[in-house]
Amino acid sequence: MTQIDCTVCGSAAQRPAWTVKDTLLEFPGEHKIVRCPECGTLRMSPRPPFEERRKAFTDMYPLFDWALGRRHTAVADERIARFHNQIAQISKRHQPGRLLDIGCSDGDFMLGMKRRGWDVHGIEMHKKVADYAREERGLDVTVGAEHEVDWDGVYDCITLFGVIEDLDDPSACLKRCNEHLAEDGLLVIQTHNIASLEARFFGADWFNVEAPRHVWHFTPKSLKLLLMNNGFSQDVLLHYGSAYVTERSIENRRGKVFPSSTMDRILRKLIIMPVERITPRIGQGIEIESYSRKSGANL
Numbered sequence: 237m238t239q240i241d242c243t244v245c246g247s248a249a250q251r252p253a254w255t256v257k258d259t260l261l262e263f264p265g266e267h268k269i270v271r272c273p274e275c276g277t278l279r280m281s282p283r284p285p286f287e288e289r290r291k292a293f294t295d296m297y298p299l300f301d302w303a304l305g306r307r308h309t310a311v312a313d314e315r316i317a318r319f320h321n322q323i324a325q326i327s328k329r330h331q332p333g334r335l336l337d338i339g340c341s342d343g344d345f346m347l348g349m350k351r352r353g354w355d356v357h358g359i360e361m362h363k364k365v366a367d368y369a370r371e372e373r374g375l376d377v378t379v380g381a382e383h384e385v386d387w388d389g390v391y392d393c394i395t396l397f398g399v400i401e402d403l404d405d406p407s408a409c410l411k412r413c414n415e416h417l418a419e420d421g422l423l424v425i426q427t428h429n430i431a432s433l434e435a436r437f438f439g440a441d442w443f444n445v446e447a448p449r450h451v452w453h454f455t456p457k458s459l460k461l462l463l464m465n466n467g468f469s470q471d472v473l474l475h476y477g478s479a480y481v482t483e484r485s486i487e488n489r490r491g492k493v494f495p496s497s498t499m500d501r502i503l504r505k506l507i508i509m510p511v512e513r514i515t516p517r518i519g520q521g522i523e524i525e526s527y528s529r530k531s532g533a534n535l
């Protein structure tokens with residue numbers, strides 16, 4: 237276990253926030269989350285070594301369901317549709333070229349981009365999931381964590397969906413993204429928003445705290461600063477809501493399945509669904525998605 241400094245501003249200062257357990261997969265251990273008083277980023281500190289933390293991405297991780305054969309119902313088109321907005325956003329900002337998806341899981345997003353004419357490559361550290369993407373879907377996926385493998389050349393777009401919060405060193409990863417992006421290349425990062433009203437309301441019970449997989453919890457400001465520190469300038473930050481996250485957070489808080497009563501179903505309709513729609517429009521999305529270019533890119 238090592239104490240870690242803030243990846244955004246480099247400060248070693250910390251204020252205790254919460255002590256939490258893994259409520260999603262029940263991976264053993266208690267984890268301390270601290271807040272950086274300089275920039276507002278939260279982090280797990282001390283932190284187990286990466287080799288220990290990667291075991292917490294067990295076969296039961298929900299995003300691995302299709303690749304590991306637990307769910308068969310959704311056809312590929314429906315699964316790719318989850319990335320509809322990301323595919324549209326990238327398409328309107330860049331012509332098809334080479335794309336690297338870091339933490340590509342079973343390759344749904346890669347398939348969607350391939351259909352748009354992109355030459356797609358992925359990195360995935362869960363071997364069985366990466367094997368599925370390669371063998372069942374014919375995708376070019378390198379097995380390993382991003383810091384362990386060769387990124388193989390220069391790209392027109394690099395994407396990290398729900399990945400930056402898991403990394404040992406997000407700043408080092410973004411520096412590497414800068415080195416592997418073409419001059420007019422696009423960097424897309426999606427992560428959760430620890431400054432959102434919902435995160436502040438649920439605190440330690442917020443579903444996205446998700447220790448020990450999530451090490452870092454960024455605010456819109458601290459993500460922008462991290463990008464600037466590594467040679468990027470942000471074009472736009474999009475906000476998304478998620479009733480799924482709200483409902484799992486309610487379950488964490490009360491220790492009971494949601495919904496489990498008529499009152500819960502009324503709550504879902506009158507509060508949770510409207511919150512999912514309204515919070516992104518007022519800059520309070522629980523997920524944030526950044527589109528950036530290299531600083532000084534001449535477009």
Ligand SMILES: [Zn+2]
Binds near residue numbers: 242243273277
């Ligand atoms: Zn900081």
